[in-house]
Structure formats: structure tokens, C-alpha cells
Amino acid sequence: MAISARASTALAAVLAAGVLWALLATSPGVPRAGAPAPGTTDAGPAAQAGPGVDCPLTARGLPTCGALVGATHGANTPPTSLEAAAGRPLGIRRTFYTPGQVGRAVRTAREDLRRGRLPWISFKLPTDWAAMAAGDGDPWARRVARRLDRLPGPVWVAFHHEPEGDGDIQDWRRMQERLAPLVRGLADNVGFTVVLTGWNQMYGEEKYSLERVWPRDVTIDLAGFDVYNDVGVTRGGRTELEWPDLGAEYFAPIAAWAAAHDVAWGLAETGITDTAAEVEPRWIQETYADLVHYGGVAFTYFDSYLNSIGSWPLETRTKQEAFRETLLSSPRAWWVR
Template sequence: MQNAHRRWTWLAVVLATVMIGTMAATTPAQSRSAARESLPAGDFETHLDGFAGVDGSRVALSRDGAGRNDSRAMVVRTPRAGRATTVSKHRFAGAHAAGTAYVVRVWVRAAGARQVALRVREIARGKPVQARTARVTAKAGSWTRLKVRVTTKKRDSALKLRIRAPHVPAGTKVLVDDLSLAPKGDAGTSEGTAGMLTNGCGRTARGIPSCGTYVGAAHGSNTDPSTLEQQLGDRLALRRTYFNSTGVAAAVRTAQADLAAGRLPWVSFKLPYSWTEMADGKGDAWATDLAQRLAAVGGPVWVAFHHEPEGDGDIQEWRRMQEHLAPLVRAAAPNVAFTVVMTGWNQFYGDAQYRLAEIWPRGVKVDVAGFDIYQQYGVTKSGSTTSKWTDFEQYYRAISTWSRSVGVDWALGETGVTDVAAEARPTAIADAVQLMENYGGIAYSYFDSALNSVAPWTLGTPAKRADFAHALAGSPSLK
């Protein structure tokens, strides 16, 4: 458990119109399929999804590399000072009933720091029904996600989306990318929605959220976090714990207690045999017993085996072990998410043998990729104190790009901030969480422990606890 390494520009863009026709002779499954197929592609790689400039604005596709993931994006340009506006001429079909929940997301970027607002209006028979608006403040030159959740009040209504920026200088370019409109609870998985979170979003049986970022922590030495939660004024959305191979019974009891308290358990295990022996099946009985016990706890659990493996042996045998255990555990426990946890630093900056292309499990389903990335500012080693800040956005950008390419959700399995860093940047934790959500990370777990630590990571100061409590207050949790 150690330790290597977000305008008020009112930007006008009516992004999409979702018009729904009655599909009288279709089955529910056919209706869902039709709705999904008719939603906007929104990647702006080869076409503009029917978008055109209005109010004098001009719309075009960007050059390669200008988009979020070194791809293309839509460019909205204002030839004169005022508003930048684009409207989609397409009518995206998708049958729905009253009470259908949608999540609308889009990413925007401009040269200057501005506030951006995304507005979603429901229209039925030409009349407004309701409107929902989300606003964020973004850093200059950074991609920022806007997200609106809306539940329809009318059957077969239309959703009209707008991003507005009426006060921008002449010639201003606004980049728009990765537009999506999807039913709430669509977590990008075929497993569907098994429950709801406190933020109104759905989750799978394995606890994968359709939107939002869990905020939680490891605490002490698998210590009950109730006292910490009293200090924070809120419960942890997620709790990270660690056990050796003989601690299965204790781990199950801990998971049950966490679920009863509304926390999502994320449990790491050391193994009873070597990586090679586990990969060859010697530990199957142990892993199956663990999975079967966790299948009976009454809620979702995340599991990892031998986290942070770098330097502990032949990394290819570790990869082979993960490939062997993933299908076994997931088949035996439909409520268990299989996670793989690495340091992060080694994957992007370390030895080539630890690159993701080399060690990521192949040919099997992994639910969550975990990274243990700490804020190194203020860490003292061998009498020298680090004065360079760890760039979390750089990490998030790289992880987000990679995770999309392999189709896996991602999270921080461990992270920490030194007392010195917290004093220098009192909102370092909350900022990292918000930035993480912007980049699509689904969980943030703080390492509130002094175990195996080279720096004071614990939430041991009022400033740190206040910062963490601020981040936790906006976190979704299990219902």
C-alpha cells in the first residue's frame, strides 16, 4: 500500500434534439435497442452529427489531436464578440415512457478560464415541460465535463440540449467533444442496473456506477471507520481493506459490516500460493470459496489480488494469475467486481516491463483498474524533501485514454496528501476528486493510515479532514 507517484462563459450550443416516435408493435427489448441506436454518436471524428452554426457562429471539425484523446472535436468559432452557438438539425429517435431517466454528458474546452452551463429542456407537443441545468468552472485550456440528469415527465417527449456562452471575444474557439445521451443506469455494461445510488444514478450488481465518483478511504489497520465518519459528518461511500490469504472469514465479516453501514467494500487479498501456482490452478479451491462467501454478503463487493505487484516477482506470472482468477471469481459471485490494482507510476514512468500494454490481463473481463497514486509534494526521503507537485491531471488524462481503449472503468485504490501539501493547497483532495470525476474515474480511496508509509498521509489534521469532508459530501453512495 505504497506509494510510488477543474467558466462562466455562457457558451451557446443546442447540442441535440431527442425526438421520440411511437413504436407500437415493438417489444420492450426492441424499443431499448432502437433508442440506443438512435442516440448521437457525439465523438465528432468524421461528422458533426448534424450540427450547424447559428447566430453567426461557424462550426467545423477540428484537426487531428485537438480532441480529448488525441482525436478530433467539434469547433464552434465566433467571428465577432458575443455568442457562440451551434444547433443539431438531427432528430434522434428513441421511444420512452414518462419517468425515463437520462444522463447527458459533454466535454468542452476553451483558451480562457470560463464558467460553462449545459441546459437540458424536455419538450412535449411543442410545449416546455421542465429544464435542468448544470454549471462548472473549468481551468483555462482544460477539458471539463458537463453532466445533466433528467427524468422525463411525458411519454415520447423531446430533450433539447444547450450549452451557452454569449460573452466571448471575437474569434474565440470552443471545442466540444464526447457528447453522449444515455438512459440513466447505463453503465456501459451488459449487466444492467441492479440498484440506485444516493445521487439518483444506477449501479450494476457489482457496484459499478452509471455516473458519479465514490469517495472513501482505508482507515488505520482495517480499523472501524465510525469515529472518523463522525468527525467528517458523513459516511464513507467506499472502504478499502487488506487481508492475507487466511483472513477470508474476517474479510467477509468486514464486507458485511460495510454494506450494512452503506459503504462499498473494496478488499485486497494476498494469495496462499505463488503467482505461478495460482495461475496453474493450485489456489482454485481457495478462490472459489472466497467468491462463494462474498456472493452471500447481500451487496456489491470489489476484490483485488496482490495489489501493487511491481518488484515482487515475475510480472508476467502476476498477469497470468489475474487472467486465471478473473473468470473464476466473476462466475462464482455475480455481485463481485474483479479489480486489478497497480502503482500507476510504474505503468507510465517506470521500467518498460510494467507498462500497461505488457501487464494488463488479456482475454478476460476486468471490472475496475485501480491505481495507487500519491501526491509526492512534501515527501521527505534521505533528508531531501520533494518540492515538485504530482500532476494528477496528467495521470488522469493518460489513464482515461487508456481505459477507453480497453473498455474498463478506473479508480484510485490508494492516494494521499502530506501535511505540507495540505497546508500549501487546502483543497488538494477535493480538487483531485472533482478532476477525477471530470475524467470519468469511478472511485477515489484515500489512504488514512500510517502503515507502510514514507510520509504523513493520514487525515490527522483539521485541514485535511475538512478538505476530505468537502469531497465526501458530494459523493454518491449505496442505498
């Protein structure tokens, strides 16, 4: 199996440290027993889409027949190489912008819609959370909403994703509570999303629990979570060896919470290191199947080195083939506006 020079170097370092043997001993194996296949579970109608089926989206972009597969690619780089390999467009394209890049975000979203991708846009804000919650950012938010409303299809938007550690989380919550009705009221094609790390909500401090941070008394269309397989990542001199079970540790509790709050959910970011992918080559396919099983509607791979501590990009043949197979197994986004 051919892998990139970067992957070879990383794998050699892991082998030298004796880590790979630990991974082989602790990983769930290939295939994982009991892992559901897309379209074969009892998770309800949304899980029953077959490979490549055209999936109608609601006016605000929520799939009606399964989970869309997409990616962040490079630094807002057009994902044509990923699509050429699969012979079809991504279901979702996730991109990131400063508050001064509204025009660029709208142009990119328009092009994504033209090519059959659902745009999932993340904006940083023109002022701090408390000021946004007090209404200081309303003119900017109205401009964003009105420009997105002119697009010929649905678009998802998030404001300041992964907020944990960036300030008073209650100010962030109140900011979301102000922007959600404003944006949704001006743009009937916008799905308002809230994107969190996931780990902080499941296993972090109480102040970041979903009970504490989730916006109150407003409609949120989708909860996004950024959850990775970071086996092989070294932090503070310690290499991560514990293999995560995203289905049991994240998807099951998130699905139960989402059902109770009547909100769709999905992965806004996910990824696997080169090292871990060589141990379990089908992790991407199996994780997508788990997400479908638990009713998630979005699987967005982080194919980028931006702000990264892990070798997430799809640079090895193992990962490229796994992503291609997963994309081809997923429904295609379809809309009329």
C-alpha cells in the same frame, strides 16, 4: 488554522529547510485555473451526479452516476470517525487481508454493506503467483468467491495489489487471468479489480507498462491505481518538491487507455502530505474534481500510517475539512440485491 502536533513538527522542519518557499513557488495555487467542479463537466452522464445523490450501482458495484468517495482507515479500523464528521457513510471502504483472513474479510464486507459502504477488499495469496496461475490456488479462490457471493450487495476484490517489484510480473498477469473468470463465474456480485501503482505504468520500466502487465482475454471490471501527492516526502536525503498534476500526468492517459479497453478505473489509494496540504488546502477537492472530469469512478483516500513514507492520515484540520467536503459532494452508493 489549527493543526496537529505531528503536522506542526513536520511543517517546522520543512520551514527550517526553506522548502515551503519552494512549494509556494511551484505549486499550482488555490484555486487551480480551469479545474472542473463535480457535475459541471462534459465527461458524459457518469460525471453528472450532484452532491449526495443516491447512485445506483451495477450488480458488480460500478457506479452509474459519478465517482464514489471512500477511504482506507487505520489498520482495517471502522471509519466511524470520518463518517461522524460528514454525517454520512463512506462511498467505499478499502480493507486488506492475508489469505487466512477470508472469514474476517467477509464479515467486514457484510457490515460495510449494512452501513451503506461499497467494500473494496484486497487479498494476498496462499501461494506464489506461478503456482496460482497453474491452478494450485483454485480451491482457495473458489472459497473466497462463494463466500462473497452470499453477501447482500456488491463487493470489489483485488488479488495482490501493487505487485511491482514483488516477483515476475508476467506470473502475476497470468495469475489474474486465471482468477478473474473463476471468481466472476462463481459470484455475480463481485467486481474483479486489478490494482497497480500507476507511476510504474506511466513512467517506470517497460516491463511494468499497461501493455505488458494488463490481463489478456479476460474481463476485468475496474483498474485501480495508487497515486499520491508526495511533495515534502524525503527519500535518500532528497525532499520531493515537484508538484504533481494528477489530471494531466495520470488521469488523462489512464482514461484514454481505459476507454480503449472498456474498463472502469479509479484511485484505489491516494493521499497528500501534511506539508503539501498546508500549501494547497483544496488539493483533495480539486483532485476529486479532476478524476470525475476524466471519468474515474472511485476516489479512495489512504487514511493510514501502514507501510507509509508520507504523512497521509487525515489528522490535520485542513485535510479533515477537505475530505469531509469531498465526501459530501459525492454520490452515495445504493444497491438492491
